[in-house]
Amino acid sequence: VHIPFSLPRFEPEEMKKRARDFYELVNKRRSCRFFSPDPVPRDVLEQCILAAGTSPSGAHTEPWQFVVVYNKEDRLAIREIVEDEEKVNYERRMGKNWLQDLAKIKTTFVKEYISDADCIILVFKSPFHYKNGVKHNNWYYEASVSISVGILLCALNNVGLVTVTSTPMNCGPAIRRLLGRPEHEKLAFLLPVGYPANSATVPDLHRKPLDKICTFI
Amino acid sequence: VHIPFSLPRFEPEEMKKRARDFYELVNKRRSCRFFSPDPVPRDVLEQCILAAGTSPSGAHTEPWQFVVVYNKEDRLAIREIVEDEEKVNYERRMGKNWLQDLAKIKTTFVKEYISDADCIILVFKSPFHYKNGVKHNNWYYEASVSISVGILLCALNNVGLVTVTSTPMNCGPAIRRLLGRPEHEKLAFLLPVGYPANSATVPDLHRKPLDKICTFI
Ligand SMILES: Cc1cc2nc3c(=O)[nH]c(=O)nc-3n(C[C@H](O)[C@H](O)[C@H](O)COP(=O)(O)O)c2cc1C
Ligand SMILES: Cc1cc2nc3c(=O)[nH]c(=O)nc-3n(C[C@H](O)[C@H](O)[C@H](O)COP(=O)(O)O)c2cc1C
Numbered sequence: 559v560h561i562p563f564s565l566p567r568f569e570p571e572e573m574k575k576r577a578r579d580f581y582e583l584v585n586k587r588r589s590c591r592f593f594s595p596d597p598v599p600r601d602v603l604e605q606c607i608l609a610a611g612t613s614p615s616g617a618h619t620e621p622w623q624f625v626v627v628y629n630k631e632d633r634l635a636i637r638e639i640v641e642d643e644e645k646v647n648y649e650r651r652m653g654k655n656w657l658q659d660l661a662k663i664k665t666t667f668v669k670e671y672i673s674d675a676d677c678i679i680l681v682f683k684s685p686f687h688y689k690n691g692v693k694h695n696n697w698y699y700e701a702s703v704s705i706s707v708g709i710l711l712c713a714l715n716n717v718g719l720v721t722v723t724s725t726p727m728n729c730g731p732a733i734r735r736l737l738g739r740p741e742h743e744k745l746a747f748l749l750p751v752g753y754p755a756n757s758a759t760v761p762d763l764h765r766k767p768l769d770k771i772c773t774f775i
Numbered sequence: 776v777h778i779p780f781s782l783p784r785f786e787p788e789e790m791k792k793r794a795r796d797f798y799e800l801v802n803k804r805r806s807c808r809f810f811s812p813d814p815v816p817r818d819v820l821e822q823c824i825l826a827a828g829t830s831p832s833g834a835h836t837e838p839w840q841f842v843v844v845y846n847k848e849d850r851l852a853i854r855e856i857v858e859d860e861e862k863v864n865y866e867r868r869m870g871k872n873w874l875q876d877l878a879k880i881k882t883t884f885v886k887e888y889i890s891d892a893d894c895i896i897l898v899f900k901s902p903f904h905y906k907n908g909v910k911h912n913n914w915y916y917e918a919s920v921s922i923s924v925g926i927l928l929c930a931l932n933n934v935g936l937v938t939v940t941s942t943p944m945n946c947g948p949a950i951r952r953l954l955g956r957p958e959h960e961k962l963a964f965l966l967p968v969g970y971p972a973n974s975a976t977v978p979d980l981h982r983k984p985l986d987k988i989c990t991f992i
Pocket of ligand 1: 808
């Protein structure tokens, strides 16, 4: 069954204003790696995750799972898993070029933010699902989950929460087991969520101007 | 160099309201495949693409390129490329299970929206870039570009524009050549942009409730 679809229309001037306001809002977003311990209201996170769940997905497979960890003990265990792997990543797996590219960001294998932020969101992606015992592929599941994370970042930013979009290499299976998640869920992102520490800093990066990312034909 | 970072803080009640409002806004988004020919203001699209360009990216590589095609002749040529490939995709490449999963959405190889909408945005992803003649990898370029598309979808939705997140299989090289884009840019998404036709319909899909996509620990 198909149903009628429409959206509220705005006048061109109103569209322009809304577009500018949204750009100004998201342009304030930065990846933050230094957190204050202030509490993150759970009901706010619920609305943000519901927003992420409105993402499009290949053939409407909704291949995402968001696990929010407030529990400090679990976060300390996750931090240990991540730091143990990241130590090997930085020392042996990433290679000279990658480390050079990261030098300006000044990241290391130490991940205080996993225990310092009030909570973390682990985003899992599923390559397939079962329906009545039959295995179904989740078409384009990687793109779908990343798009939903893009929406999640907007939702968090919109309420004044910060995060860093991190991808802890090789940590998926150990974290999945620690949290008792099913085998077909693969860890895609680890997002600490909270407020910047008073002393928080970010690398002085700049974003490409419009003419470097966009062409009109 | 690192610089201080902070964001405006909101009271918990205000956070909750903003979170709810954002969810309600994005929850109105649907993939629309039937367009009115009404014009899409270019300056609005520019702001939406600037918003997409604020996306995080692996080691700040910004591996995206947005090509907006208003030109009708080019869009007709692109539609022809896509329909020729999609005919083969639907008839031979996608297989029984995939077609079954798409049946409820009722898509076919015919893509009127490429010529009916006022414009399309082609999103390209680059696995690497050159700096002073030296080749640099764009770490996590696929995830980065998909996250930026998630932000773009929020930006479009926020101004009352609709799209469908489409991924034309096997059409990348021909479209890249048609548009004269460099070889290292790979087509990731084709997004028609405009307003729903008066008669537009969407499949009567439902989204998973919070407890099916989210766990709190
Ligand atoms: C990665 C990805 C690829 C998609 N590819 C196509 C496509 O090629 N053609 C199409 O009509 N829809 C495509 N879609 C749209 C989905 O079918 C749509 O998001 C899903 O049915 C849910 O509907 P909604 O977006 O209205 O919530 C794609 C979506 C995603 C996220
Ligand atoms: C797919 C992806 C993976 C990333 N992985 C990490 C990571 O593992 N650790 C980290 O500290 N930052 C990570 N980042 C954050 C980037 O370094 C950051 O987005 C970039 O430097 C631009 O800074 P900004 O987000 O403040 O604009 C990642 C970002 C993306 C999109």
